[in-house]
Amino acid sequence: MTEHAITMRAVNKYYGAYHALVDIDLTVDRGERIVICGPSGSGKSTLIRTINQLETIQSGQIVVDGITLSGAENVAKVRRDVGMVFQSFNLFPHMTVLENCMLAPMKTRKVPRAEAEATARQYLERVRIPEQADKYPAQLSGGQQQRVAIARALCMKPRIMLFDEPTSALDPEMVKEVLDTMIDLARDGMTMLCVTHEMDFARAVADRVIFMDRGAIVEENAPEPFFTNPRNERLQAFLGQIA
Numbered sequence: 001m002t003e004h005a006i007t008m009r010a011v012n013k014y015y016g017a018y019h020a021l022v023d024i025d026l027t028v029d030r031g032e033r034i035v036i037c038g039p040s041g042s043g044k045s046t047l048i049r050t051i052n053q054l055e056t057i058q059s060g061q062i063v064v065d066g067i068t069l070s071g072a073e074n075v076a077k078v079r080r081d082v083g084m085v086f087q088s089f090n091l092f093p094h095m096t097v098l099e100n101c102m103l104a105p106m107k108t109r110k111v112p113r114a115e116a117e118a119t120a121r122q123y124l125e126r127v128r129i130p131e132q133a134d135k136y137p138a139q140l141s142g143g144q145q146q147r148v149a150i151a152r153a154l155c156m157k158p159r160i161m162l163f164d165e166p167t168s169a170l171d172p173e174m175v176k177e178v179l180d181t182m183i184d185l186a187r188d189g190m191t192m193l194c195v196t197h198e199m200d201f202a203r204a205v206a207d208r209v210i211f212m213d214r215g216a217i218v219e220e221n222a223p224e225p226f227f228t229n230p231r232n233e234r235l236q237a238f239l240g241q242i243a
């Protein structure tokens with residue numbers, strides 16, 4: 001067992017000439033819940049997408065669960081261990097909810113069908129929509145679709161979950177049901193990195209809140225000093241805007 005869930009050292013990422021991640025150093029402990037916030041374009045999505053190499057980096061090192069992210073074999077191993085939930089739910093529209101949840105375990109983990117189905121039903125229960133198993137995504141509300149996306153990620157039994165603005169495409173009345181699901185997960189000890197502007201969620205479950213600005217991590221702290229005593233001027237302005 002390695003000590004940390006994720007270690008990023010001197011990570012730099014460019015989109016062409018644009019410097020999107022600037023000397024990122026970040027260590028995430030097992031079971032730690034981290035919320036990442038910051039202005040639009042500050043690099044939040046890019047940062048979490050580098051953790052399962054949906055974005056490649058130009059310099060630095062990322063180690064996930066003791067595995068250095070380089071080489072196709074290592075990247076595949078890391079991806080099996082890291083679940084990701086996006087702003088848009090990215091479910092397969094031509095498959096039922098149950099089939100969406102069974103696909104990856106059967107394909108990439110070679111889990112037998114009966115076991116994949118049992119696991120899928122267990123996690124649909126967990127996100128409180130077991131009765132939707134045989135419907136197609138288009139027949140569900142946005143909040144329900146996002147809970148399917150969370151169940152689908154959990155079916156791979158990930159050690160780490162990444163969330164990229166999971167509630168920002170939802171109607172306001174559906175935000176709470178998704179946040180409640182995430183709070184349940186957080187309380188169960190899942191290692192979580194979550195890009196969100198839901199600061200009540202951050203206050204409720206985050207061990208650490210990170211503020212990104214112009215590609216860099218400029219402040220990180222436990223919620224208490226982070227919200228009550230922000231040291232950085234741009235963080236103060238940002239918190240003022242989203243309050």
Ligand SMILES: Nc1ncnc2c1ncn2[C@@H]1O[C@H](COP(=O)(O)OP(=O)(O)OP(=O)(O)O)[C@@H](O)[C@H]1O
Nearest residue numbers: 015016018020038039040041042043044045046047
């Ligand atoms: N594929 C890409 N090609 C070129 N530039 C990109 C690409 N993806 C992101 N960028 C740029 O990199 C910067 C960081 O983008 P990123 O999506 O990580 O920011 P963000 O903080 O998540 O923003 P938002 O809150 O608006 O989602 C932005 O300036 C963006 O325009």
